[in-house]
Amino acid sequence: MNFLRRFMYGRYGVDQLSIALLILGVLLSFISTATNIYFINLLSIVIIALTYFRILSRNTYKRAAENLKFLNFWNPIKDKTWLPLKKQFTTFTKGAKDKNHKYFLCPSCRQTLRVPKGQGKITVTCPKCKNQFSKRS
Structure with missing residues (x-):
């Protein structure tokens, strides 16, 4: 366990962009398996490799700036799609109580x-x- 702590010391780690890239890579991998398209499989491998590069990177300022750009792009989309669904769910649970x-x-x-x-x-x-x-x- 100490080996892993020492190895990860000073590295950037996991953030929202890393999670999104990993989900995208896994989805593309499933799609390439279902369709047997080589290009999509190659693209999924590149995206997953980029995810691990970001997680293990020591340039924390650059990775944080990338994550901030991603969040500036993603949060308005998330608020338009997820917030109404969340509000409907909380309305449903309030009514049950x-x-x-x-x-x-x-x-x-x-x-x-x-x-x-x-x-x-x-x-x-x-x-x-x-x-x-x-x-x-």
Whole structure:
């Protein structure tokens, strides 16, 4: 174990870009296995080798700058795709715990709204964007 610690001392290690490259390399490897396209297999090997190069690199400033550029590119994409799914999941789990209220997402701004159960069909007004929509509570 001490050998591994001494070997990794001063090296960059794993970051978000390394994880993304490793996932991409493994996916391309599966695709090349399924399709028998040599170029995709070669590309997956190069990407996985680049991942290990980044992990074992001693030039930490350059690797951190690469990771920062990747995060500046990736975070807006992640926020547009993952955040609405995450919000729907938390709305679902809140509704499972609360027996007296029903939770909805505003169709325009995706704000979580809580209304009392058993009121029938009601018009809900979002306090954030003032959008009105009808739902059954």
